[in-house]
Amino acid sequence: MTAESHPLTGTGDPILDPPPGCPAHGLGPGGLHRLYEAEEPNDLYVKLRDEYGPVAPVLLHDDVPMWVVLGHAENLQLVSTPAKFTRDSRIWTPLKEGMVKPDHPLMPHIAWQPIASHAEGDEHKRLRGAVSGAMSTIDYRGLRRYVRRHSQILVNQFCERGRADLVGRFAEHLPMAVMCEIFGMAGEYSDRLVEAARDALKGTETAIASHTYVMEILQRHTARRRAEPAEDFTSYLINHPAGLTDDEVREHLRLVLFAAYEATVNLISNVLRVVLTDPRFRARLSGGEMTVPEAVEQSLWDEPPFSTIFAYFAKQDTELGGQRIRQGDGLLLGIAPGNVDPRIRPDLAASMMGNRSHLAFGGGPHECPGQDIGRVIADAGVDALLMRLPDVRLDCPEEDLSWRASIASRHLVSLPVRFEPKEQQEVSMPPSHSPVPIGHSIWYSGAPQPPSVSVPQPAEPADSPATPPATEPQPVAEPEPVPVPDRPRGVWQRFLRWWRGY
Template identity: 70%
Template sequence: MYGPGAEDLEAVYEELRAEHGTVAPALLHDDVPIWVVLGHSENMHLVRTPSHFSRDTRLWGPMQDGTVKPDHPLMPHLAWQPLCCHAEGEEHLRLRGAVNGAISTIDHRGVRRHINRATQHLVNRFCERGSADLVSQFAERLPMMVMCEILGMPDEYNDRLVEAARDLPKGTETAIASNEYIMDVLTRLTVRRRAEPEDDFTSHLINHPARLTDQEVSQHLRLVLIIAYESTANLLANVLRVVLTDPRFRAQLNGGQMTVPQAVEQSMWDEPPFSTILGYFAKQDAELGGQRVRKGDGLILGIAPGNVDPRVRPDTKAHMHGNRSHLAFSGGPHECPGQDIGRAIADVGVDALLTRLPDAELACDEDELEWEETISNRHLVALPVKFAPRPQQDVMARP
């Protein structure tokens, strides 16, 4: 699952499925062995059976015996951290309970209004030109504007924060500096809200009965910010690409046969924002998909391959209207807690953009579009569009 053969991971997954079935052996960088879970029901079993499978990377055999070195390319995904996404049992309940509690205080109607305003601000920046790149000028900006508002730091939104969030997961030489910039912003926010709480996500996280330390608060703010940003930026780009390139989609949307929320759900089946999650680790010997998984083995949650499991989707061209059983938000104890926010950003953002620019069309041939692919996601590089230039609209209140 690395090197020249891994440039088309979708094809790799189908080769593995044909040869091994729903759970397949594979090799990561440096030939580290891992299982890839390809079946829909097997992935659901993986995430819903915490007695057998854990997110704690310290249980992984190759991590314990030193096979995975500190400079392994996937170490940013694998290094254990004291976060809810790696925790189990009582500690998971404490940390996850605080995150869930803070999320439950979010005013969803207020957030949807803010998403609409933020979309109008972004469209105002390019509407007079008659052209735009909807990845760099929209999909990579809207989620950060919204998350800064939710966390309680709207004044921190700027190009540097967007660039740092884009850079962080790439493992580039500048990723460390990007992480330091983001942590500095979030640490200052934590100190500010500890002293002067307001009605925002950060204040509710701090004041939750779980009594998180300042470090726990700032690290969980980073987790929420980066995952929400990366997944929603990908989701927005994917939905807009399909709306612009698939005439059936556009006709159905314009004709009222398909709503934007339905288009978003369809996109999460076809192009989930994260294609895999690395990883889960066997706490004991177990059988999964007919394979004997040993204690200490690692497993990749196969979101993209699970979504096209032929047992669940014999016809991948068929629309999945009303069916939310995709794996895009994982499941079980570690299911994405912020999925309603992600859906809202995509639903409201795409709808508001298309309302402002109803004549937007792709400004290049579809086969000229390029993606960057990693083991965890497939990211559209650019989405150039053209439309009739139109004046800016007055937008009340911030951003």
Template identity: 70%
Template sequence: MTPEPLFPTGTDEPLAGPPPGCPAHGMGPGGLRRLYGPEAEDLGDVYEKLRAEYGSVAPALLHEDVPIWVVLGHSENLHMVSSPSQYCRDTRLWTALQDGTIKPDHPLMPLVAWQPICCHAEGDEHLRLRGAVTGAMSTIDHRGIRRHINRATQHLVNKFCEKGRADLVGQFAEHLPMAVMCQILGMPEEYSDRIVHAARDMLKGTETSIASNAYIMEVLMRLTARRRAEPEDDFTSHLINHPARLNDEEVGQHLRVVLMAAYEATANLLANVLRLVLTDPGFRAQLNGGQMTVPQAVEQSLWDEPPFSAQLAYIAKQDTELGGQRIRKGDGLLLGIAPGNVDPRVRPDLSANMMGNRSHLAFSGGPHECPGQDIGRAIADVGVDALLSRLPDVQLDCEEEELRWRTSLLNRHLVELPVYFEPRPQQDVKAKPSHSPVPPQRTDWEVGTKRPEPAAAAAEPQPAAPAQQAAQAPQEPVRPTGAWRRFLRWWRGY
């Protein structure tokens, strides 16, 4: 027998809320769990409770108690994103938007409001708009971009390498993707602290998000007008000149989609991979010993801590069934990336190494699968490898438990990642990369340990001045170049 619907949609009567003083935490009308508020700070725990209660598809509540189906199962998520005849991204079909349940000032409105972009389009219009985006992406010179990623990494490391301390979120992970994306779009002169701040701010839902969004769009519309008049060999020019013939508004909006999705996802991915390297001794040992490559480390991170933990919203185009639940036409569904990645039917042992397995949900799937995932992977692969080559002794400068996270419905990212290392001189960013000498290993070395206390540190030999280090460098043992590094240097064009 088909299960009865659990949402107050269609002709069903609204469900009553819990009585005053009810001890059920995080519960809303009908006893449904909320995906927001203080009770939902650990969404991973909420998802597992939902899985235990309902199975692979569960009813829950968004902000202001808007009903939503949370898809928790790996195969159920793949079925949903790969079945455009049953589920779509056209939020105009969402019953909660049609009947006013989601009000114009709803905090999630910027994420669910329909826009004339490929993310929300279906059918022929989706093919036209997405075809223009993927066509422009096919013109990207991947070897050239990898060289730019390496140079941008060296430039960022130069800003803090002489200090011996850094925050790899604020000084590296949040900057490298923007520097690369500005180059790809054809506006390297726009890369600055201001655009980095605006990109992070506009996704936080703060009071300044609207102004940050307006600034980003102003930059992109100026670029569109400039490239319409004077095309060059960059992503924006190829998007404008694609046979789909996008107008200026469509070009600007799709530039924003590409820029923001690539930036946020890659900034989170970089921070997560570096956190794994710094906090898991076995993980780092595998990298150093050659049992794992940086690309494999990136895929492991995409399984364990995907850059986006969920995605809003898919809409049921007809009455259907998913994961044993009756889904009504017009119901909204949440693509559960993080819970799908830890589905016990797919990963019975979460500690198992996935070793490059790409069947995770980090980049979604189906017609709306992320078209720029290879660029994101390249930024993470090259950026992490280049940083670790420059700072092979980098260590976490706090206890892992002290790391702070910022959590929202759609993602969970590190606030900062403090590290320390032996100070090093700057490098010429235009020169061919050279591997720094491997420093003597500390006898008490352990990934994740704090810097020695001042008294202990004073007893250790003090690092030489940058000029002296440079003079002594040739006498130091140089790390041998293995087959993987020779391949990387060939791939990057050195």
């Protein structure tokens, strides 16, 4: 059975079609599995691996045929062989034959656009060079300051309540707020932008309208920065020697925004979930056996932010994973199934600490150029949250947690937590276990003791009984505080403060 060898239509008769719960439910023409109907795609990947091996045929929306690559080695072969496979969807047979309509839910992900990830050769070098050049101007200390400030703002909104949903109130908002800062469009950050980005990435019926809303914002911002450049990612992209057009700038802003946003939302959610549900994981993190960056890397293996990447296309007849791939066939980069390939991970419970050979950011010429942005946002964001809420704990049974799965990703719906209510903290200050309430003075070891403040005593009531006069005490002058020089910090402490942007 190949992905292209089945009839294009089914019965269309609800009486003849298998009902939900029937073993045949979820199967399309030719007996192929409808990937978009799978409630839990990871379970389907296991079934497909058993049935077909490391490369399996599936169906997308409207029963459009596609291959999904399940093997780790086969995925690496897919992304590292540009002579055989391309990201240019214009050669995709179902698209050329009219099977994929303009309103197809996955069209925003698959349709060819003037972006680096869809280009090859010299054009790919030009466009990717501009994106990489603009990214090289990002100050990662400044990036951590953005993360720290917006983490403080978000936690301040719920810290006094003692409970929150860390997905809806933290993970879904922090990456968008930080990316808007990087782009130089902080004023565009809003709940509506967050909701539109989430919807556009789900492949829902309203995905195209949401995608259009985001693109309108990026179009206005591109025009504004073309006329008034500033010190931000957008301006550097516009002014790069590659000479990108406004359309190219806008499309690359969309690419970076969506990729960084979705990846980082899922990454933060997944890391926090494991910290809250796995006592061994949290103990290793709290005990110093594992750092937050190492926790992030483990999550990239176990719960990659993207389950699959749309898509690669065969430039010629070839073979992959024992399957005959025809010219024009489409293939999904299977990140989630590739990361759990039994050939490289026979024991899924084994730690992958120090191993970065996961597929979370793709590979080859189109490997994600902004992966370090996502790592920094997740690392600094999780660290900031745990500093503010060291006693945070899950507020529901672990088995009640649920995911919203799509072909592209597996998104944790909510992460309800409880903690002892905390005071708000100054947004400009680093997150701390021991907060300095807003408006309070700051004092630290090594600094002069702040002067005492006399507190006026309440006036004695007029009808109170008279008291005998007391001998007036003579005022005693307080000694001047002796300045104590700040204690020198060790090299490691100074490095940590520099690294975290303090």
